[in-house]
Amino acid sequence: MVVTRFAPSPTGYLHIGGLRTALLSYLWAKKNGGKFLLRIEDTDKARNSEEAAQAIVNAFEWLGLAHDGEITYQSKRDDIYAKYIQQLLHEGKAYRCYMTKEELTELRETQMANKQRTMYDGSYRDFNGTPPEGVEPAIRIKAPKSGPIVVKDGVKGTITFQAEDILDDFVIARADGSPTYNFVVAVDDALMGVTEVIRGDDHLSNTPKQIVVYEALGFEIPAFYHVPMIHNAEGKKLSKRDGATDVMAYKEMGYTPEALLNFLVRLGWSHGDQEIFSMEEMMELFNPKDINKSASIYNTEKLDWLSGHYIKNMPNKKLAELLEQYGLMLTSHDKKEILLDSLKERAKTLKDLAELTKEILATPTSYDEKAVAKAFKADAIEVLNAFSAKVSASETLHLPSDYHHLMEEVVNEMGIGFGKIGQPLRLALLGKLSGPGLDSVMAIIGKNETLQRIEHAIAANS
Ligand code: GLU
Numbered sequence: 001m002v003v004t005r006f007a008p009s010p011t012g013y014l015h016i017g018g019l020r021t022a023l024l025s026y027l028w029a030k031k032n033g034g035k036f037l038l039r040i041e042d043t044d045k046a047r048n049s050e051e052a053a054q055a056i057v058n059a060f061e062w063l064g065l066a067h068d069g070e071i072t073y074q075s076k077r078d079d080i081y082a083k084y085i086q087q088l089l090h091e092g093k094a095y096r097c098y099m100t101k102e103e104l105t106e107l108r109e110t111q112m113a114n115k116q117r118t119m120y121d122g123s124y125r126d127f128n129g130t131p132p133e134g135v136e137p138a139i140r141i142k143a144p145k146s147g148p149i150v151v152k153d154g155v156k157g158t159i160t161f162q163a164e165d166i167l168d169d170f171v172i173a174r175a176d177g178s179p180t181y182n183f184v185v186a187v188d189d190a191l192m193g194v195t196e197v198i199r200g201d202d203h204l205s206n207t208p209k210q211i212v213v214y215e216a217l218g219f220e221i222p223a224f225y226h227v228p229m230i231h232n233a234e235g236k237k238l239s240k241r242d243g244a245t246d247v248m249a250y251k252e253m254g255y256t257p258e259a260l261l262n263f264l265v266r267l268g269w270s271h272g273d274q275e276i277f278s279m280e281e282m283m284e285l286f287n288p289k290d291i292n293k294s295a296s297i298y299n300t301e302k303l304d305w306l307s308g309h310y311i312k313n314m315p316n317k318k319l320a321e322l323l324e325q326y327g328l329m330l331t332s333h334d335k336k337e338i339l340l341d342s343l344k345e346r347a348k349t350l351k352d353l354a355e356l357t358k359e360i361l362a363t364p365t366s367y368d369e370k371a372v373a374k375a376f377k378a379d380a381i382e383v384l385n386a387f388s389a390k391v392s393a394s395e396t397l398h399l400p401s402d403y404h405h406l407m408e409e410v411v412n413e414m415g416i417g418f419g420k421i422g423q424p425l426r427l428a429l430l431g432k433l434s435g436p437g438l439d440s441v442m443a444i445i446g447k448n449e450t451l452q453r454i455e456h457a458i459a460a461n462s
Pocket of ligand 1: 007008009041185198199200203
């Protein structure tokens with residue numbers, strides 16, 4: 001069975017880069033009928049991990065992703081880690097190191113002065129004398145001193161590190177007994193039955209150490225997929241300013257889960273030239289072997305484009321439900337359909353759509369001055385009055401086309417161009433010269449409101 005995991009450190013929110021690896025891990029597990037596990041790496045006990053886990057679960061819920069089973073908290077597994085440390089000590093694969101901080105610093109300084117790689121020198125590796133008094137030992141693992149450490153990576157290929165270049169007998173438990181990062185990650189991945197580790201390539205350099213732990217404990221090594229980082233347009237690592245923020249901030253900005261997930265899956269994976277992927281398609285087509293080998297570029301325009309695509313293609317019923325969070329209760333069926341049909345092409349985000357909707361539904365309280373000067377000349381008032389008279393007299397105004405006919409009648413009867421009615425009417429209805437089709441606007445606000453807005457605009461501007 002394929003078992004993947006997402007293993008965030010509790011930063012209090014789910015970060016966009018984290019979400020991307022979570023999504024890829026989720027897709028691969030689900031595609032294979034496997035499990036997607038969540039582990040909170042809260043060995044730094046100062047941070048509140050339950051809250052962080054909740055923030056992640058909330059974000060997953062918004063996005064429609066869900067982890068399987070219980071959440072694993074590293075902070076609750078000290079006994080497990082202690083047991084494996086004891087096992088390694090017992091088997092002679094780890095040992096107590098009594099070097100003090102001062103001695104370690106001195107060692108490092110000497111190595112630096114001699115232009116040597118800074119590393120632990122193994123002085124306690126084969127120690128069997130009397131330990132120095134008053135020093136709590138750290139536990140170090142016996143790492144290979146030389147020879148290849150091979151990381152078989154599904155994205156980067158086989159990477160061969162030389163132990164003598166990168167390793168020393170690294171600490172697996174500190175003097176206070178607390179286990180270290182690379183040790184617990186390897187133990188947990190093994191005990192949780194993780195078969196494929198999909199994570200950011202900033203962790204690639206940890207992998208040889210984790211392999212040393214796997215081998216010492218006789219655990220099976222999972223498959224690794226190290227996903228290249230997300231870069232900004234300047235080719236630098238994504239920072240908060242570029243959008244590397246809380247995933248829930250994207251909800252606030254009005255993006256839909258569909259758009260965000262589609263955006264993220266393409267940041268690091270591709271399938272030919274295809275840009276649009278539904279969740280079902282992602283699941284069907286995703287394979288970690290196709291993860292891109294180079295960094296991907298975060299591009300807000302692309303996100304906006306995808307977001308617009310999903311809004312445009314969303315059923316109005318669902319859109320109306322999503323607009324409720326902006327205080328918009330679109331009840332009347334016909335009007336809702338006309339309104340959303342006329343606006344959804346123009347909105348990049350749900351927030352945009354809510355604003356556009358509010359602009360239509362609210363009577364303008366001011367009129368754009370330049371637009372008034374341009375569009376509201378004396379003949380404009382005459383045209384508007386003629387149009388109002390027709391609207392007043394009509395009993396069958398429902399659809400945009402009903403209003404459109406009346407506009408046409410005025411144009412024909414007065415022998416004027418369409419702009420002569422379109423511009424002042426737009427100003428009267430919306431307070432400015434931009435916006436969606438006027439016939440739709442009138443059909444949405446209805447006959448009385450149309451008449452009132454015209455009357456109000458004439459009174460305010462003549
Ligand atoms: N906790 C690590 C992080 O948040 C991830 C560890 C891993 O995926 O192995 O960067």
